[in-house]
Amino acid sequence: MSDRRNFVKLTLLSSAALLAGKNVLAQTDELKDRTYDTKKDAPVVISTWDFGQEANAAAWKLLTKGERALDAVEAGVKVPEADPKNQSVGLGGRPDRDGHVTLDACIMDEDARCGAVACLEEIVHAISVARLVMEKTPHVMLAGEGAQQLALANGMKKANLLTAESLKEWKEWLKTAKYKPHNNIENLKLPNSRPGDARNHDTIGMLAMDKKGNLSGACTTSGMAYKLRGRIGDSPIIGAGLYVDNEIGAATSSGVGEEVIRIVGSHLVVELMRRGHSPEEACKKAVQRIVAKNPNMAKDVQVGFLALNKHGEFGAYALQKGFTYAVRNGAVDTVYDSKSLF
Numbered sequence: 135m136s137d138r139r140n141f142v143k144l145t146l147l148s149s150a151a152l153l154a155g156k157n158v159l160a161q162t163d164e165l166k167d168r169t170y171d172t173k174k175d176a177p178v179v180i181s182t183w184d185f186g187q188e189a190n191a192a193a194w195k196l197l198t199k200g201e202r203a204l205d206a207v208e209a210g211v212k213v214p215e216a217d218p219k220n221q222s223v224g225l226g227g228r229p230d231r232d233g234h235v236t237l238d239a240c241i242m243d244e245d246a247r248c249g250a251v252a253c254l255e256e257i258v259h260a261i262s263v264a265r266l267v268m269e270k271t272p273h274v275m276l277a278g279e280g281a282q283q284l285a286l287a288n289g290m291k292k293a294n295l296l297t298a299e300s301l302k303e304w305k306e307w308l309k310t311a312k313y314k315p316h317n318n319i320e321n322l323k324l325p326n327s328r329p330g331d332a333r334n335h336d337t338i339g340m341l342a343m344d345k346k347g348n349l350s351g352a353c354t355t356s357g358m359a360y361k362l363r364g365r366i367g368d369s370p371i372i373g374a375g376l377y378v379d380n381e382i383g384a385a386t387s388s389g390v391g392e393e394v395i396r397i398v399g400s401h402l403v404v405e406l407m408r409r410g411h412s413p414e415e416a417c418k419k420a421v422q423r424i425v426a427k428n429p430n431m432a433k434d435v436q437v438g439f440l441a442l443n444k445h446g447e448f449g450a451y452a453l454q455k456g457f458t459y460a461v462r463n464g465a466v467d468t469v470y471d472s473k474s475l476f
């Protein structure tokens with residue numbers, strides 16, 4: 135009996151010790167991980183591609199007035215969404231193979247609140263619908279008709295997103311109807327690349343830190359040109375196309391979404407920053423992860439990651455040459471070339 139009592143006591147004690155040990159470990163890990171807790175360069179806004187510079191300007195106006203990063207990123211990405219000449223975001227986006235322009239977008243704030251829309255049609259500002267999902271529904275993501283209903287119920291208007299230019303290109307594409315999502319770099323001649331598929335995707339992902347040091351992000355796209363009807367990429371998927379952790383940093387991606395989803399890319403980049411990597415190192419490691427998973431494919435597609443940490447430091451890395459990103463802070467208003475693996 136007493137043996138049994140001792141055994142029970144010992145078991146309880148060791149479980150308690152183990153539990154305590156576990157907690158101590160978890161806490162230590164957590165403390166060690168929290169590298170970033172200051173805001174050196176706020177405000178700052180960064181976004182993917184050259185056209186991010188114009189979007190940054192809109193975000194910058196709000197950031198310098200002391201507005202929330204969330205408002206800034208929404209206002210910022212609305213610029214390319216409304217630009218009919220930008221054929222990869224919002225109005226004027228290239229359609230799917232059946233001729234429908236379908237939009238994917240997501241938004242995330244400093245409290246890890248987030249909203250997303252996928253396969254949204256006939257609404258220019260997918261990002262604002264994503265924000266509606268975040269703020270007006272108990273959900274994180276709405277797709278298709280339901281997303282459009284939410285937009286219409288909140289006063290947004292339907293619009294034809296297929297511009298004459300995108301329609302013309304699509305008709306041209308139909309002649310061969312070959313889906314080859316190689317690369318988004320016009321001047322890069324990959325072995326299998328052909329006119330028309332070289333520049334078929336250019337999402338805008340934007341990350342900002344406001345004067346209070348709070349982070350938010352937004353990502354919006356018409357997705358891969360001539361995709362299958364119903365195809366959803368990484369851009370509306372929290373963790374893949376965008377992730378924000380206000381204690382550490384934020385990340386976003388552009389390129390072939392399937393490859394980003396496979397490694398939950400943006401979340402991975404943020405977690406790598408949590409482990410102490412600089413934004414550029416974190417992006418590079420995420421790109422390397424893509425290659426490790428599929429070395430043959432990786433040579434033929436483009437993926438770029440962009441990251442901002444809680445110090446206001448930023449960085450990017452891509453699979454292929456040609457990925458650019460725009461930065462606006464107190465010191466610069468510039469477009470940078472990202473480093474790349476290949």
Ligand code: SD4
Nearest residue numbers: 335336337357367389391
């Ligand atoms: C997608 N990631 O739908 C998007 C497309 C993109 O540069 O970013 N293109 O897969």
